[in-house]
Amino acid sequence: MHIPDGFIDIPTSAAFAGVSALAVGACLKGAAKSLDEKTAPLAGLTATFIFAVQMLNFPVAAGTSGHLFGSVLAAVLVGPYVATLALSVVLLLQALLFADGGLTAAGLNVFNLSLVGVWVGYGVFLLVKKALPKNKASISTAATIAGFISVPAAVMGFLLQYAIGANSTFSLTAVFTGMMSTHVLIGIGEAVITAFSVTAVMATRPDLVYGYRGTKQQLEIRKA
Numbered sequence: 001m002h003i004p005d006g007f008i009d010i011p012t013s014a015a016f017a018g019v020s021a022l023a024v025g026a027c028l029k030g031a032a033k034s035l036d037e038k039t040a041p042l043a044g045l046t047a048t049f050i051f052a053v054q055m056l057n058f059p060v061a062a063g064t065s066g067h068l069f070g071s072v073l074a075a076v077l078v079g080p081y082v083a084t085l086a087l088s089v090v091l092l093l094q095a096l097l098f099a100d101g102g103l104t105a106a107g108l109n110v111f112n113l114s115l116v117g118v119w120v121g122y123g124v125f126l127l128v129k130k131a132l133p134k135n136k137a138s139i140s141t142a143a144t145i146a147g148f149i150s151v152p153a154a155v156m157g158f159l160l161q162y163a164i165g166a167n168s169t170f171s172l173t174a175v176f177t178g179m180m181s182t183h184v185l186i187g188i189g190e191a192v193i194t195a196f197s198v199t200a201v202m203a204t205r206p207d208l209v210y211g212y213r214g215t216k217q218q219l220e221i222r223k224a
Contacts, residue, residue, distance in 0.1 A: 002091075002094070002095075002100050002101030002105075002109055003101060003102065003105040003108045003109055003112075003158065003161075004101065004102045004105060005102030005103065005104045005105055006102070006104075006167055007102075007105065007166070007167060007168070008105060008108055008161050008162065008164075008165050008166060008167065009165040009166075009167055010104065011165060012108075012161060012164045012165025013104050013105055013107060013108055013165070014107070016107045016108050016111045016161060017106065017107025017108075017110075018107070019107070019111060020088075020106075020107040020108075020110040020111045020114070020115065021107070023084070023111075023115050024084060024085065024088050024110065024114070027080075027081045027082075027084040027085055028081075028085065029081075030079075030080075030081030031079075031081040031082045031084075031085050033081075034078070034079040034081050034082050034210065035078075035082060038207075038208060039078060039208060039210070042077060042078055042208050043078045043082050043086060046070075046073070046074050046077050046078055046083075046086060047074070047086035047087075047089060047090055049070075049197075050068065050070035050073070050074060050086065050087065050090055051090045051093065051094070053067070053068045053070065053193070054067050054068055054069075054070065054090065054094065054100075055067070055094075055098070055100075067186075068189070068190060068193050069113055069117050069150060069151060069154060069190055070087065070090075071083065071087060071113055071114070071117030071118045071121050071147075071150045071154070072117070072118070072121035072122065072124075072125060072143060072146045072147040072150045072190075072194055073143070073147065073193070073194045073197050073198065074086050074087060074118065075118050075119075075121060075122040075125065075210075075211070076122070076125060076139070076143045076146075076194075076198055076209065076210065076211040077197075077198070077201060077208075077209055077210060077211070078210050079210040079211075080118050080119055080122040082210075083114075083118045083122070084114045084115060084118050084119075085114075087110075087113055087114035087117070087118060088110050088114045091106065091109050091110055091113060091114065092106060092110075095109075108158075108161050111157055111161075112154045112155075112157035112158050112161075113154055115157075116153055116154050116156070116157040117150045117151075117153060117154040117157075118150075120149070120150060120153040120154075121146045121147065121149065121150030121153065122146065122211075124142075124145065124146040124149045124150070125142045125143055125145075125146035125211060126142075128141070128142035128145050128146060129142040129211070136202050136206060136212070139198065139202055139206075139209065139211055139212045140195055140198050140199045140202060142211075143194050143195065143198040143211065144191045144192075144194055144195040144198075145191070146194075147187075147190045147191045147193075147194030147195070148187040148188065148190060148191035149187070150187075150190065151183050151184075151186055151187035151190050152180060152183055152184065152187060155179050155180060155183045158179065159172065159175065159176055159179065162175055
């Protein structure tokens with residue numbers, strides 16, 4: 001869901017670029033507290049993985065295709081602050097190197113994927129995790145559900161932008177129907193990839209998973 005140049009008018013693109021820049025700047029402080037010598041390499045690997053996988057599309061329906069957003073995957077592995085920064089860097093590189101998303105639309109894409117996708121998705125992850133038993137399996141389950149929900153959440157961000165400043169004659173209702181019907185299917189793919197990825201890391205190095213650290217401490221307190 002990379003918005004190209006010219007799809008949303010310049011005033012709206014500029015406004016969302018400003019909002020995105022302020023939010024990403026605020027995340028720099030949180031990221032500095034989230035990273036240490038152990039987790040910094042995982043942050044780099046996560047960004048690299050998302051960059052590569054976003055370039056791979058999977059078929060959805062009626063000739064359309066989807067790709068991993070990676071918002072929840074990054075948030076669960078390295079925390080929402082670092083995830084916002086990582087996704088923002090990925091989106092900017094894709095726009096610069098591959099014209100995947102327009103440069104004038106960079107703020108729009110960062111808002112949808114790096115902010116809405118990450119923070120709404122991570123909020124859902126925390127709510128689901130709280131309702132589940134305190135164990136490793138719950139982390140993967142919560143991440144899977146959050147990964148699915150993060151996709152339509154990001155689409156809602158786009159629909160807001162479209163409603164404010166679309167350079168198109170298609171009605172908001174038509175765009176909503178087309179985008180949501182397609183991205184619900186993309187959300188299923190997002191959930192599957194997120195589930196496999198989080199489960200793989202949890203099986204080998206759960207101590208590095210940001211979304212598991214609080215749960216791990218609670219388990220250790222109970223055992224003590």
